[in-house]
Amino acid sequence: MASWIAELQEIVGREDVLTDPERLLAYECDGLSIHKHPPAAVVFPESAEEVVGIVKVLWRHRVPFLARGAGTGLSGGAVAVEGGVILELARMNHILEIDYANRLAVVEPGVINLMLTRAVADAGYFYAPDPSSQMACTLGGNVAENAGGPHCLKYGMTVHHVLGLDVVLPNGEVVTLGGHGTDAVGYDLLGLFVGSEGTFGIVTKITVRLTRQPQAVKTLLADFLSVEDTSRAVSAIIAAGILPSALEMMDRATIEAVEASVYAAGLPTDAAAVLLIELDGLAASVEHEAERIVELCRTNGARQVIVARDEAERARLWAGRKGAFGALGRISPDLMVQDAVIPRSTLPEVLPEVYRIAARYGLRMANVFHAGDGNLHPNICFDGRDSDEVRRVKEACREIMELCVRVGGTLTGEHGIGLDKIAYMPLVFTDDDLEAMARVRAVFDPEGLCNPGKVLPVRRCRAF
Numbered sequence: 001m002a003s004w005i006a007e008l009q010e011i012v013g014r015e016d017v018l019t020d021p022e023r024l025l026a027y028e029c030d031g032l033s034i035h036k037h038p039p040a041a042v043v044f045p046e047s048a049e050e051v052v053g054i055v056k057v058l059w060r061h062r063v064p065f066l067a068r069g070a071g072t073g074l075s076g077g078a079v080a081v082e083g084g085v086i087l088e089l090a091r092m093n094h095i096l097e098i099d100y101a102n103r104l105a106v107v108e109p110g111v112i113n114l115m116l117t118r119a120v121a122d123a124g125y126f127y128a129p130d131p132s133s134q135m136a137c138t139l140g141g142n143v144a145e146n147a148g149g150p151h152c153l154k155y156g157m158t159v160h161h162v163l164g165l166d167v168v169l170p171n172g173e174v175v176t177l178g179g180h181g182t183d184a185v186g187y188d189l190l191g192l193f194v195g196s197e198g199t200f201g202i203v204t205k206i207t208v209r210l211t212r213q214p215q216a217v218k219t220l221l222a223d224f225l226s227v228e229d230t231s232r233a234v235s236a237i238i239a240a241g242i243l244p245s246a247l248e249m250m251d252r253a254t255i256e257a258v259e260a261s262v263y264a265a266g267l268p269t270d271a272a273a274v275l276l277i278e279l280d281g282l283a284a285s286v287e288h289e290a291e292r293i294v295e296l297c298r299t300n301g302a303r304q305v306i307v308a309r310d311e312a313e314r315a316r317l318w319a320g321r322k323g324a325f326g327a328l329g330r331i332s333p334d335l336m337v338q339d340a341v342i343p344r345s346t347l348p349e350v351l352p353e354v355y356r357i358a359a360r361y362g363l364r365m366a367n368v369f370h371a372g373d374g375n376l377h378p379n380i381c382f383d384g385r386d387s388d389e390v391r392r393v394k395e396a397c398r399e400i401m402e403l404c405v406r407v408g409g410t411l412t413g414e415h416g417i418g419l420d421k422i423a424y425m426p427l428v429f430t431d432d433d434l435e436a437m438a439r440v441r442a443v444f445d446p447e448g449l450c451n452p453g454k455v456l457p458v459r460r461c462r463a464f
């Protein structure tokens with residue numbers, strides 16, 4: 001047994017250091033099962049002090065490591081690609097402080113996203129970034145990935161809601177970035193850290209902004225007979241100067257999967273696609289904008305636009321949308337959830353091409369995504385045991401990425417580069433860009449021990 005394992009056991013106890021290969025299997029991948037690499041060990045710290053102790057041991061022994069929240073990531077970010085140690089932070093799940101006067105909360109990184117909103121709901125607040133995985137993913141994982149969600153169209157991504165972080169750097173040193181919301185002076189290291197995909201250090205405390213619940217909410221469902229019309233309606237709504245709080249698209253394959261699952265929401269299975277549109281704000285303006293949206297959807301070919309009658313119907317529609325990946329997951333042993341972003345106005349030309357790519361590779365694909373943000377999530381159902389199908393999935397994904405970049409988009413809207421998209425980085429960055437990023441990373445992690453093998457490609461024995 002490596003001496004560092006004994007040292008980790010001294011910090012957290014023998015029971016809380018997993019090394020049995022069978023138990024490590026649960027940590028061999030995250031939500032993207034196409035990348036599998038079992039770690040050498042998994043350790044379960046319960047406090048920031050334990051995280052510091054663990055990181056210092058691993059740094060001294062030059063053992064690579066990474067943090068893991070709920071493992072719902074969809075870019076292979078929480079996978080120990082070099083067989084290092086996973087610090088599983090799920091037990092650091094306490095809400096430490098709620099301060100309504102300053103509209104903020106201080107939490108540990110393992111707090112589940114939805115739990116924070118539930119904790120402040122009775123007082124009339126919510127935590128705005130709401131990934132569809134919000135009933136499982138952690139706020140630490142959200143910070144690392146700069147997570148988005150349906151309502152980020154209006155409210156902004158995670159980075160817009162994080163005020164401060166306590167971080168354990170890869171050498172075990174503790175730093176505080178940002179604070180309690182007063183304008184920081186100096187370089188915006190907090191902004192730099194959010195979205196660094198676990199490569200700059202481990203977050204042990206997060207201060208987030210709380211948002212006041214809106215006075216009124218209205219949820220609409222518009223259904224269309226072609227995806228091109230659906231895409232055009234998205235652009236028309238935004239071009240009309242309306243900013244819905246959410247503007248989500250689900251295509252027929254997704255609708256069918258949802259309706260055949262426990263998330264069935266009464267979606268029309270004969271539609272080519274639906275838009276789930278939510279408006280919030282002052283009651284009078286919500287009412288007026290809803291009328292405009294019905295009009296715009298009809299002009300762009302909507303067959304029907306319904307308005308959720310009550311909270312129960314609204315909740316059902318959202319359960320259908322947020323359960324869509326889960327519903328698709330029932331179809332085949334594995335699901336590749338891709339993530340790219342394109343200029344919204346190119347949706348009508350890009351989406352049909354994405355279907356053509358899948359058809360050319362003989363793959364089954366469904367699309368569900370934050371259309372208002374220009375986000376794209378082509379989901380490919382496949383069987384990871386079939387090596388030819390895996391090859392076709394990878395080739396189709398590359399073509400989709402090339403297409404998105406060609407129309408002015410980029411490689412990820414919210415899931416991060418992780419391990420999955422490393423090979424595509426040269427599609428958008430030059431060698432000089434990548435080298436500049438590697439230099440920034442080296443400021444935080446000069447030894448390259450923290451979540452190695454992610455974000456930046458390694459070529460010619462040189463890590464960019």
Ligand SMILES: Cc1cc2nc3c(=O)[nH]c(=O)nc-3n(C[C@H](O)[C@H](O)[C@H](O)COP(=O)(O)OP(=O)(O)OC[C@H]3O[C@@H](n4cnc5c(N)ncnc54)[C@H](O)[C@@H]3O)c2cc1C
Nearest residue numbers: 069070071072073077131132138140141144148198203414
């Ligand atoms: C069904 C489903 C729906 C999803 N919907 C969305 C969506 O709408 N929007 C969206 O943005 N994402 C979505 N995701 C992706 C995923 O949920 C997010 O990326 C989420 O932020 C990951 O959180 P996690 O706790 O599971 O992190 P993990 O998967 O455990 O880790 C993700 C990355 O964060 C790092 N990390 C975790 N904790 C810390 C920490 N404390 N300090 C430093 N680094 C850390 C890890 O090293 C890893 O690189 C979805 C995933 C699923 C399965």
